[in-house]
Amino acid sequence: MAAPVNSVVNSSAKCSSFNATSFQKKTRSRLISIPGTRPSVQNGQLLVSTGVTSLDYLLGGGLAVGTVLLIEEDRYDSYSRMILKYFLAEGVVCRHELFVASAQHTPDDILQELPSPILDDVAIHKPVEQPRLSHEPQDSLDAMKIAWRYQNLPKVQTALASSSRFGHYYDVSKMMEAEIREAAKCHRFYLPEHPTQSSPTHSPMLESYSALLKSLRDVIQREGFEVTAPMSKSRNILRIGLHSLGSTLWGDDLCCHDNPRHGHALTTFLYGLRALLRSSLSVAVVTVPSHLIQNRALMGRITRLCDNAIALESFKGSEREANPLYKDYHGLLHVRQVPHLNCLASQLPDHKDLAFKLKRKQSHIQCGILWPFHLFIYFDL
Amino acid sequence: MFTELNSILNTSPDSFTQGDFILVSGRQSDASFLIHHFLSFYLRARCKVCFLGLVQSFSHYSAVCQRLGVSLAQAKEKRQLVFLEGLQEGLSVFIPQDDTTGNKALSFLRDPMVGLQNLYEFVRSSVSSPGGGEEGSDGSEQWGPPVLLVDDLSVLLSLGVSARAVLDFSHYCRASLCSQLQGNVVMLLHCEEEEEEDDGDDEGSERLLKGLIHQCCLALHVQGLPTGYCRDIHGQVEVCWRRRQGDGQHTQNKVFQYKVHDKGASFFARGTSSAVL
Numbered sequence: 001m002a003a004p005v006n007s008v009v010n011s012s013a014k015c016s017s018f019n020a021t022s023f024q025k026k027t028r029s030r031l032i033s034i035p036g037t038r039p040s041v042q043n044g045q046l047l048v049s050t051g052v053t054s055l056d057y058l059l060g061g062g063l064a065v066g067t068v069l070l071i072e073e074d075r076y077d078s079y080s081r082m083i084l085k086y087f088l089a090e091g092v093v094c095r096h097e098l099f100v101a102s103a104q105h106t107p108d109d110i111l112q113e114l115p116s117p118i119l120d121d122v123a124i125h126k127p128v129e130q131p132r133l134s135h136e137p138q139d140s141l142d143a144m145k146i147a148w149r150y151q152n153l154p155k156v157q158t159a160l161a162s163s164s165r166f167g168h169y170y171d172v173s174k175m176m177e178a179e180i181r182e183a184a185k186c187h188r189f190y191l192p193e194h195p196t197q198s199s200p201t202h203s204p205m206l207e208s209y210s211a212l213l214k215s216l217r218d219v220i221q222r223e224g225f226e227v228t229a230p231m232s233k234s235r236n237i238l239r240i241g242l243h244s245l246g247s248t249l250w251g252d253d254l255c256c257h258d259n260p261r262h263g264h265a266l267t268t269f270l271y272g273l274r275a276l277l278r279s280s281l282s283v284a285v286v287t288v289p290s291h292l293i294q295n296r297a298l299m300g301r302i303t304r305l306c307d308n309a310i311a312l313e314s315f316k317g318s319e320r321e322a323n324p325l326y327k328d329y330h331g332l333l334h335v336r337q338v339p340h341l342n343c344l345a346s347q348l349p350d351h352k353d354l355a356f357k358l359k360r361k362q363s364h365i366q367c368g369i370l371w372p373f374h375l376f377i378y379f380d381l
Numbered sequence: 382m383f384t385e386l387n388s389i390l391n392t393s394p395d396s397f398t399q400g401d402f403i404l405v406s407g408r409q410s411d412a413s414f415l416i417h418h419f420l421s422f423y424l425r426a427r428c429k430v431c432f433l434g435l436v437q438s439f440s441h442y443s444a445v446c447q448r449l450g451v452s453l454a455q456a457k458e459k460r461q462l463v464f465l466e467g468l469q470e471g472l473s474v475f476i477p478q479d480d481t482t483g484n485k486a487l488s489f490l491r492d493p494m495v496g497l498q499n500l501y502e503f504v505r506s507s508v509s510s511p512g513g514g515e516e517g518s519d520g521s522e523q524w525g526p527p528v529l530l531v532d533d534l535s536v537l538l539s540l541g542v543s544a545r546a547v548l549d550f551s552h553y554c555r556a557s558l559c560s561q562l563q564g565n566v567v568m569l570l571h572c573e574e575e576e577e578e579d580d581g582d583d584e585g586s587e588r589l590l591k592g593l594i595h596q597c598c599l600a601l602h603v604q605g606l607p608t609g610y611c612r613d614i615h616g617q618v619e620v621c622w623r624r625r626q627g628d629g630q631h632t633q634n635k636v637f638q639y640k641v642h643d644k645g646a647s648f649f650a651r652g653t654s655s656a657v658l
Contacts, residue, residue, distance in 0.1 A: 204493060205475070264541035275468035
């Protein structure tokens with residue numbers, strides 16, 4: 001029907017002149033094509049991949065640009081940190097910009113541990129190949145018989161080809177090579193480098209969180225990620241990874257007391273983060289050590305201020321490890337919340353009992369989420 | 382606007398009771414679809430609406446109302462709708478740029494102890510501005526009784542405002558909008574799981590809920606199904622009328638199940654879902 005589509009186009013154009021947020025209905029006139037993104041089939045929002053394709057599926061196709069994914073850490077912060085690294089690695093492969101904030105490890109430590117992508121359509125610079133070529137010209141001639149036109153061109157591409165695929169696979173047993181990693185632009189925020197200035201404010205937000213919010217806002221404005229920035233330059237996505245917010249290293253006492261004194265610091269920060277994200281082309285993954293937070297109502301508030309929320313529960317060191325039911329899996333994954341943005345209904349996953357494991361496929365170890373494990377109960381009888 | 386909900390509540394945009402304080406609450410369920418219903422309902426009823434959208438961006442509300450057949454941008458242009466976008470204005474309060482202090486209505490973000498008085502002043506001034514309720518001397522359209530919609534109150538608690546301050550704010554709004562101006566007020570509150578109240582000055586969403594239920598005359602409580610998660614039935618709504626009749630309080634409770642879909646929500650009596658029958 002032509003008429004309703006036109007009205008949608010007109011009204012969304014009008015909307016964009018009043019308020020610019022990252023949620024714009026996709027119209028023919030304003031197609032933003034950014035590598036590593038795709039529009040959602042449900043409501044046309046721009047999605048990015050989290051790096052774990054099965055997690056993308058759970059979240060309704062991917063992470064919507066302008067939203068926050070909250071990951072409740074597992075006990076030893078192993079799998080939550082892995083998903084954070086997958087998220088950042090996906091950003092490197094898609095040539096997005098990164099922002100990494102941490103209070104415990106330096107951001108460079110996290111960045112050096114990014115998993116290596118398993119790709120056939122991404123050419124990786126291999127300096128070791130070139131000396132071999134010069135010593136054995138026969139081989140190179142044989143190899144190039146068919147493609148003689150390309151004989152004089154360098155054998156491998158030095159730049160990382162921008163991948164048009166959505167979602168990639170990674171090999172956790174290998175680290176991403178430094179050349180690929182350094183090709184991506186990365187902003188860092190390491191809390192000990194930002195001395196807290198106690199300003200005369202009664203705001204519930206802690207100085208550490210305020211400094212982080214200011215730093216984020218500065219990066220977004222400086223690098224042109226705001227939705228209202230001029231469309232002349234090509235647009236890109238900013239991937240924000242915030243590690244272990246709410247832990248005591250950020251100066252927060254959420255994890256120490258049942259009724260914390262700074263009970264509203266993290267929630268106020270998350271409100272500010274949501275405001276920043278809604279008005280920019282960025283997406284954030286926040287990990288929180290929820291197993292240390294005793295106040296369940298507070299955890300519920302934190303969850304509601306994020307758009308997507310999942311919780312990881314690893315079997316390592318718990319009595320479940322010996323349970324034959326769980327022997328094939330490494331942990332449980334709970335989907336706490338899915339967003340419903342720009343629409344009334346949210347896309348809830350069909351099943352709520354999910355388990356995850358690291359798959360060993362050929363010689364690679366990948367992270368994947370497997371489907372309702374309760375179906376396997378029948379086979380264990 | 383959900384037609385089934387209108388028939389349940391016995392209202393329509395042409396005839397609805399004025400002076401109502403409606404409380405929409407959800408326990409572990411998202412009740413925000415009801416706020417979209419009331420927003421489109423009162424805009425269609427040609428009321429002057431003041432909407433405090435504290436949780437989502439303007440384009441989110443606009444996109445949803447578009448599916449319900451109402452254009453928020455047009456309503457804002459015609460000055461039927463006054464929209465306070467909490468996220469955008471709040472950011473300028475958190476990180477002040479240059480010397481601007483940000484929207485005064487959100488000054489509680491800087492210091493939650495101050496309370497919500499500035500927010501109330503904002504509401505008061507927006508519903509009694511010229512062109513709303515009075516004769517439009519400059520030819521602007523006349524709108525019906527003023528309506529205040531708040532989405533939602535629990536984010537105020539998350540930002541550090543005490544439950545007492547929120548109760549004061551709702552009382553002031555009710556007194557001025559419902560009693561004086563014969564308008565309506567709809568507030569959304571989200572509660573977490575049951576929490577024990579150890580000390581007096583705690584998070585207080587339970588206390589806030591009890592106080593608001595006492596103040597309201599219509600309460601819609603949304604919760605999940607007691608039997609667990611189901612894809613076809615998203616939850617149940619308990620509608621509680623507390624009409625103040627001349628012959629004393631008259632309370633009536635009804636429970637419905639609902640399912641939210643793309644362009645609205647359908648409500649049905651318990652056990653009569655189309656997935657079951």
